[in-house]
Amino acid sequence: MRKKVIAGNWKMNMLPNEAISFIEKLAHMVEKTENEVILCVPYTDLFYSLLTAQNTNIKIGAQNMHWEEKGAYTGEISGKMLKSLGVEYVIIGHSERRQYFLETDEIVNKKTKAALKNELKPIVCVGETLEQRETGIQEQVITTQTKLALEGLDKEQLQNVIVAYEPVWAIGTGKTATSEDANEAIKSIRNQIEKDFGRDVSESIIILYGGSVKPENSKELFSMSDIDGGLVGGASLKVDDFEKIILA
Numbered sequence: 001m002r003k004k005v006i007a008g009n010w011k012m013n014m015l016p017n018e019a020i021s022f023i024e025k026l027a028h029m030v031e032k033t034e035n036e037v038i039l040c041v042p043y044t045d046l047f048y049s050l051l052t053a054q055n056t057n058i059k060i061g062a063q064n065m066h067w068e069e070k071g072a073y074t075g076e077i078s079g080k081m082l083k084s085l086g087v088e089y090v091i092i093g094h095s096e097r098r099q100y101f102l103e104t105d106e107i108v109n110k111k112t113k114a115a116l117k118n119e120l121k122p123i124v125c126v127g128e129t130l131e132q133r134e135t136g137i138q139e140q141v142i143t144t145q146t147k148l149a150l151e152g153l154d155k156e157q158l159q160n161v162i163v164a165y166e167p168v169w170a171i172g173t174g175k176t177a178t179s180e181d182a183n184e185a186i187k188s189i190r191n192q193i194e195k196d197f198g199r200d201v202s203e204s205i206i207i208l209y210g211g212s213v214k215p216e217n218s219k220e221l222f223s224m225s226d227i228d229g230g231l232v233g234g235a236s237l238k239v240d241d242f243e244k245i246i247l248a
């Protein structure tokens with residue numbers, strides 16, 4: 001049985017004081033859940049979030065990192081730096097990074113490797129655009145993205161990788177993929193992983209759905225055979241909504 005994982009992605013939202021009070025509230029609400037609860041917060045919230053989340057079952061993640069350990073990369077943060085704070089997870093290759101910051105599959109692969117090297121667990125995002133879906137190439141797009149993101153990793157490393165299927169047209173738009181479509185897409189990602197790493201890996205790897213997950217649709221999405229939880233943007237900013245999704 002794969003564990004259910006609910007990860008919030010705050011994006012560029014929440015000041016440290018807001019992060020602290022959010023995490024304090026959420027910690028009580030989700031005290032008893034067996035699901036893995038992760039909050040991926042802005043860099044500037046990491047320190048306070050980690051302190052506040054100590055001795056709770058909320059895990060803290062970052063939303064991005066650089067692939068080099070140190071050097072002349074003004075404005076960047078390395079995996080080693082994240083690890084030194086006690087960060088556990090990091091989102092890699094979110095579609096907003098691919099779209100606005102021109103992250104390629106090659107960069108996503110380098111960051112995934114660097115995260116693992118620093119003992120961070122990458123949440124690797126893949127997903128097709130609306131245009132790609134409309135021309136019927138969505139499966140090819142997401143399986144290729146998956147293959148390239150994970151290229152060169154070994155089976156053992158895959159145990160610490162989470163994949164998130166996030167159709168770009170469903171992110172922040174209020175449009176959710178139907179649970180059947182999301183499940184099919186995630187099955188095709190699992191098949192690709194089976195081809196590249198074997199059946200044991202494809203059956204144990206956690207694959208999330210993301211894109212307008214909210215309290216009203218989370219239960220149905222998370223009950224599908226291949227969907228192991230969600231990567232939640234907008235609804236992770238409201239503590240009551242996020243609680244409902246976690247407990248769904």
Ligand code: PGA
Pocket residue numbers: 009166170171172173174210211212213231232233234235
């Ligand atoms: P959304 O974002 O839930 O606001 O659609 C999801 C994401 O970008 O991870």
